[in-house]
Amino acid sequence: MIYDCLIIGAGPGGLSAGIYAGRNKLKTAIIEQGQDGGQIALTADIENYPGQVLDGESGISLADRMASQAERFGVERIKDSIGSVELTGDIKKLHGKKGTYEAKTVILSTGAFPKPIGCKGEAEFLGRGLSFCATCDGAFFSGLQVFVVGGGDSACEEAIYLTKFAKKVTIIHRRDELRAAKSIQDKVFKNEKIDFAWNSVVDELKGDDVLNEIVLKDTKTGELRSIKADPADGFFGVFGFIGFSPRSDLFKDQITLDNGYVVTDEDMHTNIPGVYAVGDVRRKSLRQVVTAAADGAIAAMEANKYIEGLK
Ligand code: NAP
Secondary structure (H helix, E strand, C coil): CEEEEEEECCCHHHHHHHHHHHHCCCCEEEEECCCCCHHHHHCCCCCCCCCCCCCCCCHHHHHHHHHHHHHHCCCEEEECCEEEEECCCCCEEEEECCCEEEEEEEEECCCEEECCCCCECHHHHECCCEECCHHHHHHHHCCCEEEEECCCHHHHHHHHHHCCCCCEEEEECCCCCCCCCHHHHHHHHHCCCEEEECCEEEEEEEECCCEEEEEEEECCCCCEEEEECCCCCCCCEEEECCCEEECCHHHCCCCCEECCEECCCCCCECCCCCEEECHHHECCCCCCHHHHHHHHHHHHHHHHHHHHHHC
16 A cells, blocks of 8 residues: 555654644554654653643643544554665655555654763663653652753753652753753752752763762863762662754665754755655754644645645
């Protein structure tokens, strides 16, 4: 079968594209290898998506509603991991573990993944004290100390979320001023469970079996200082939120990229006719649920126009 539109990735951009493509009666499938929602699946609270006023509603439940909406418009869901793509021909081919999928148009919605902290011991302690998802792993650190690396919106919002579980949350930031939006900063500074290690980066994570020592480096003096877990606790948690990298390896040889991000025009066209990119994988100035959703709507409408033009 040849689909009208195949969407790779079920984050807000891909799901929104699905809603619009399905509503246009395009034969559409969204291919996702993991959980729906992309980055918002890692977010405890979505506060700024227009209309999102339910207190404490998670990113996962917002993504679930978007997915049901797409399915209601007849969009097929495929669980598969795409390993290679052929995007240049009239019929685009996506090769997954379970089979090859063909379509007249493709919407790239592969998103981004958290940047590693870049310290010694990082690989060793991943999943054994080091995490990049507070929603997934915060509860493991109930009553314990937690460190959050980064000074942007993600670091601050997730630090606030982690205070639900942790006895104390220390934000480690490489400068002496946060990057986060002022409204989020206000909440962080008001929270009595949060303190700061300014002008600091993580040099090393240490421990025997579990993470129980963090070595910080002063970004001004280069001085190292070690913080050990309270012996009564035995270990602590470290969460990294220092930004994201685009997930574009899959198509880097065929699609024009800038610093790893897909270059599109304002209507989401890539350099290949019939191929569009939306959401966090795209080069743009504001990566938010609302902008990903808008990208998805535009890309699906453009895909519809392209298919009409083929008739
Ligand atoms: P971000 O805004 O890029 O912030 C990354 C933070 O990590 C910065 O404070 C940066 O320090 C620090 N950092 C970067 N590289 C580092 C390194 N190698 N070592 C130590 N620290 C490092 O990333 P984000 O917070 O994940 O946000 C990404 C995008 O999503 C942003 O556009 C943000 O506005 C958006 N977002 C929005 C919301 C919301 O609106 N509620 C929530 C989450 C994310 P410097 O400040 O010194 O550069």
